[in-house]
Amino acid sequence: MRKTWLLGFGFFSISIGWSLYNGFVPFFLNDYLESTALIGFLMTIDNYFALFIQPYVGSLSDRTQTRFGRRMPYLLIGIPLAALFIALIPFHHNLFTLILFMVGMNLSMAIFRSPTIALMPDITPEHQRTKANGIINFMGGLGAILAFSVGAFLFNLHESLPFLLVGMVLIVTLWVLLKNIKENRDSLPVTMTIASKIDYKGELNAPTIFLLAAIFFWFMAIQGMEALFTLYGVKELGLSRSDSAFSLAFFSLSFVLSSIPSGFFGAKYGEKQVILIGVIGLFFVFLFLNWVDSVFILRFFLVAGGMFWACININAYPYVVSTGSEHRNGTRTGLYYLVSSLSAIVSPPVLGLLIDHFGFRMLFFAAAVSMLFALACILKVKNHEAVSDSVH
Structure with missing residues (x-):
């Protein structure tokens, strides 16, 4: 598990980057734009690139052979570029340069995101993957907490400080991974089979299709909520920008504290069962939040929401990997992020349009309605044991 904790630094860097982006970039856009729908669209324009790049890079990494391994070359390219662009975001001069830096950052993140996540099943036996995913998401949650809490404090001092800090964190993360993770030494033998070609169709069995559909709908809820929550706090509840971002830290903190237990529950009771608990619970959290006016009660429900989101998110990726073949971890990781990117494209602008009206x-x-659709889809997925036996 030591390697898993170290690999968690990779997920830490991804999470802190995305959280900072979702929490504070809407404020920059709001300086130029009044339409929430247009802000929502611009918050997702980068995902149009990620929609194609992440699945392709994930599959390409399955077929890559270098002295650094299959996944590390993409980290060596993507992480320094992401650090540069995220540091440049607060130094934009107009809407054009802001969008340019946003797209540059997210294109860079797309280069190394799938290979970083695919490293987990590469070096972890299947029966330990939910636990391992709990650990790396724990690290990712710490990144989100730092982005929303420390980031909010630094943002008040100067808008550039949290972005500069995250740029430095990305560089340190790359150094930690290069020093401690040696793919050719640490990867499991079964994962060293190099796929001859990219084969998405062969991976899309019925359980995978229903599972990917469920992932789409629950990310619709989460992506839209995270992208527009800070504006909600300011315009609906009258919070300051920093207090609104700080409120979202309650969701992230709860997620962090629940990550490792959710992984252990998934390993003991099965991924699907724990995911179902999370989907149903998050539906009721979003439903009740429609009538919340108190900041205290809002943060209470965000804590509950983080717990249920951990039940879903910690077990979803290992569940996706388990419905396919071992030598296609990169491809299936790419499919996972293709669906999440698609939901990120659709959700904020659609929710922004509804908010405008x-x-x-x-x-x-x-968000509550979207969780209902996710529930209908996950109920169609075969249980873990049946899926695994049918494909291995």
């Missing part, structure tokens, strides 16, 4: 209360109502 019906008010910010539509944010949590739409």
Whole structure:
């Protein structure tokens, strides 16, 4: 498990980057734009690139052979570029340069995201993957907490400080991974089979299709909520920008504290069962948030939401990997992020359009409806044992 904790630094860097992006970039856009729908669209324009790059890079990494391994070359390229662009974001001069730096950052993140995540099943036996995913998501959650709490404090001092800090964190993360993870030494023998070609169709069995559909709908809820929550806090509840971002830290803190237990529960009771608990629980959290006006009660429900989100998110990726063949970890990781990127494209602008017409209360109502669709899809997925036996 030592390697898993070290690999968690990779997920830490991804999470802190995305959290900072979602929490503070809408404020920069709001300086130039009044339409929430347009802000939502611009918050996701980068995902149009990620939609194609992440699945391709994930599959390409399955077929890559270098002295650094299969995944590390993409980290060596993507992480320094991401560090550069995220540090440049607060130094934009107009809307054009802001969008340019946003797209540059997210294109860079797309280069190394799938290979970084694919390292986990590469070096971890299947029966330990939910536990390992709990650990790396624990690290990712710490990144989100730092982005929303320390980031909010630094943002108040100067808008550039949290972005510069994250740029430095990305560089340190790359050094930690290069020093401690040696793919050719640490990867499991079964994962060293190099795929001859990219084969998405061969990976899309029925359980995978339903599972990917469920992932799409629950990310619709989460991506939209995270991208627009800080504006919701300011315009609906009257919070300051920093207090609104700090409120989202309660969701992240709860997620962090629940990550490792959720992984252990998934290993003991099965990924699907724990995911179902999370989907149902998060539906009720989003539903009740429609009537919340108190900041204290809001943060209470965000804590509950983080617990249920951990039940879902910690077990989803190992569940996706388990429905396919061992030598396609990169391909299936790419499919996972293709679906999450697609939901990130659709959710914020659609929710923003609903908010423009019906008010910010539509944010949590739409998220609750999306969780219902996720529930219908996950119920169609075969149990873990049946899926695994049918494909290995």
